[in-house]
Amino acid sequence: MNCDVLVVGASPSGIAAATSSAKAGAEVILLDKEMGExxxxxxxxxxxxxxxxxxxxxxREYVLHDLDGMRIISPGGCAIEIPAPGRFIDRSRFDALYLERAERAGVELMRGMAKKAPLAGSGRRVETDNLGEIGAQVVIDASGVDGMIARQEGLSPLRHPEDVAWAAEAVVELAGLGEERRFEYFIGSISPGWKATFSPGGGDLATLGVFVRGHGRDVRAYLDRFVEHFKKYKSADYDVREMKIVSINRGGDAIAALPDEIVSDSLMVTGAAAGMSGMAYAIRAGGMAGEVAAGAVESGDVSKRNLSPYDRLWRREFGLEYRMGRASLLTLGRMADEEIDRLAADLAKRNLALSGTFFRKGFSAGIALARARPRTIPGLIKSFAEG
Structure with a gap:
């Protein structure tokens, strides 16, 4: 088999890359080992x-529950209320919807696993576990934080792979719990390095998750501890003895890993495999990658030089935002629970103007942080400069 662009991984970023390439006129195959599941x-x-x-x-096709905003909760229980509309979604329906659109755009969906993608002439020969070899002018690796294609071909797509956050999330059931209207984020040692979360999913369903950096992949113990903490936190409002765990999901989030080498001859990396955290942002990045790949194929030049506009486009649009996010996360991670409590108490007294774009929200929060606790500024600047 041969194609212009082969995308490895039906992640949101991979689906977007395949769809944008096909819409730009390329012959595209999207390969995933769990395609259709x-x-x-x-x-x-x-x-x-x-x-x-x-x-x-x-x-609306994939939205299960609408939320009014978020509540950030310090280790001592101080809560900061932030209005910011959000959604709890059906991920299976979300993925299926975007896969349907990819097929309508002309993408060929194939079930299988890519094992290697060595250079072969002006393109690459992708070895699979069940489909033989697939020839492609450009391969886009969108296979997630554990993706090996780019690494096997000599790229280091994550600048800080040690800072991937490993997640464990429980789907829970308790009468009325899913009808709450705010996400809740618990910060501090309850989930070292990032956050623990409560996401109401509508009706009686919700998710409780931990996203932990610097403590290995197995974070189930942190999840168990957070579930007990959450029960105590909600015990005045619910009969938490009736809460049941329906299922547990696991994964990795490259929230602080940042992209590094994401382009080579006939090869591109996008989404979590490239340190691009955040579902919406990963979709946008995949779209960029797909458009550039299709243009390179049409020009007859799929060299690193001709694929590099993707790298520049991404860094121009999102680079500063991601570096600011990493710096903030590292600064928070250095703070003891007691200091986080004092910071939260200071911020709770202020009117946080967190409106507009995500970038503006982050900038406004940074200004508020600097005003509330000036001593955090040197660490923030150092982390940002180190990138």
Whole structure:
């Protein structure tokens, strides 16, 4: 088999890359080992601002529950209320919808696993586990944080692979719990390096998750501890003894890993495999990659030089935002629970103007942080400079 563009991984970013390449006129194959299967994902919530920032529209077909905003909760229980509309979604329906659109655009969906993608002439020969070899002018690796294609071909797509956050998330059932109207984020040692989350999913369903950096892949112990903490936190409002765990999902999030080498001859990397965290942002990045790949194929030049506009486009649109996010996360990670409590108490007294785009929200929060706790500024600047 041969094609112009082969996308490895039917992640949101991979589907977007395949669709944009096909719409630009390329012959595209999208390859995934679980193509067509329905399974749960730790990523099932988003804020509207992130979707709008990435040029996407929120569609009702996959929305299960609407939220009014978020509540950030310090280790001592101080809560900061932030209005920011968001959605809890059906990830299986979300993925299926985008796969349907990819097929309508002309993408050929194939079930299989890519093992290697060595250079062969002006393109690459992709070795699969069940389909033989597939020849492609350009290969786009969108296979997630554990993706090996780009690494096997000599690229280091994650600048800080040690800072991938490993997640464990429980789908829970308790009468009325899913009808709450705010996401809740618990920060501090309850989930070292990032956050623990409560996401109401409508009706009686919700998810409880931990996203932990620096403590290995197996974070189930942190999830168990958070579930017990959450029960105590909600015990005044619910009979938490009746809460049942329906299922547990696991995954990795490259929230602080940042992209590094994401382009080579006939090869591109996008989405979580390239350190591009956030579902909406990953979709936007995949769209960029697909458009550039199709243009390179049409020009007859699929060299690194001719694929590099993708790298430049991404860094121009999102690079500063991701570096700011990493710096903020590292600064928070260095703070003891007691210091986080003092910071939260200071911020709770202020009127946080977190409106507009995701970038503006982050900038406004940074200004508020600097005003509330000036001592955090040197660490923030150092982390940003180190990138």
């Amino acid at each position: 329905s399974f749960d994902h730790p990523a099932n919530t988003f804020f509207d601002g992130m979707f709008f920032r990435a040029g996407l529209a929120v569609e």
